[in-house]
Amino acid sequence: MMRFVGALGLAQLVLGVLGLRKAYREGRPAELPFGRMSSADEMRRRHWLEGTALSAPTVMLAVQGVASVALLVSSRPPVLAARVLGVLGALMSIGAPVERIWRESLVTPDREVTPLTIGGFLLGLKLAILGWSAGR
Numbered sequence: 566m567m568r569f570v571g572a573l574g575l576a577q578l579v580l581g582v583l584g585l586r587k588a589y590r591e592g593r594p595a596e597l598p599f600g601r602m603s604s605a606d607e608m609r610r611r612h613w614l615e616g617t618a619l620s621a622p623t624v625m626l627a628v629q630g631v632a633s634v635a636l637l638v639s640s641r642p643p644v645l646a647a648r649v650l651g652v653l654g655a656l657m658s659i660g661a662p663v664e665r666i667w668r669e670s671l672v673t674p675d676r677e678v679t680p681l682t683i684g685g686f687l688l689g690l691k692l693a694i695l696g697w698s699a700g701r
Contacts, residue, residue, distance in 0.1 A: 566699060567642035567644075567647055568636060569695070570636055570651075570692065570695050570699055571632075571633045571636025571642065571646075571647075571650075572633075573688055573695065574629055574632060574633030574650045574653075574654075574696070575634075575637065576688055577654070577688035577692055578626060578633060580680075580681055580684050580685040580688065581621055581629070581657075581685060582626060583681060584617065584620035584681045584682075585617055585619065585626065587619055587677070587678075588612075588617030588618050588619040588620060589609060589612065589617065592604075592606075592608065592609075593605075593608070593617055593618035593619060594618060595608070595617055595618055595664065596665040596666065597663055597665075598665070603615070616660075618665070618666045619666065619682070620685075621653075621657050621660065625657075628649065628653065629653050631646075632647075632649040633646075633650065644699055647695075647696045647699030648699065649696070650692050650696035651692060651693050651695070651696025651697030652693075652696070653689075653692065654688075654690065654691070654692025654693035654696055655689075655693035657685065657686070657689035657692075658686055658689035658690040658692075661682065661685060661686040661689065662686070664682075666678065667686065670682040
């Protein structure tokens with residue numbers, strides 16, 4: 566179970582990194598209904614803490630990578646790493662639908678964007694459920 570959570574975390578991380586790369590190249594800052602939209606240049610400087618339209622903040626992605634690898638390579642996978650992935654998955658699955666691009670990808674599917682948005686959301690939701698219940 567713990568290794569499966571680590572594999573899910575890694576798969577979701579791949580989608581997050583691909584989303585970061587795409588948003589960085591196209592200059593897509595996070596577009597939240599209750600916040601101001603920053604410029605592409607601001608997004609490139611502040612993606613570490615604010616994220617992009619297609620990815621969580623880079624700090625979250627780094628923590629996700631460490632927790633995923635810990636679950637995959639450790640002989641006794643730490644429950645804390647699974648719970649961290651559970652919390653990150655919950656944050657990502659709550660945050661994704663708030664983004665304008667996520668909602669647009671449902672209305673007008675795009676073969677590049679929709680797999681990143683929907684796949685990232687679904688894997689985040691699965692991480693939230695399995696990661697938080699690990700070790701119980």
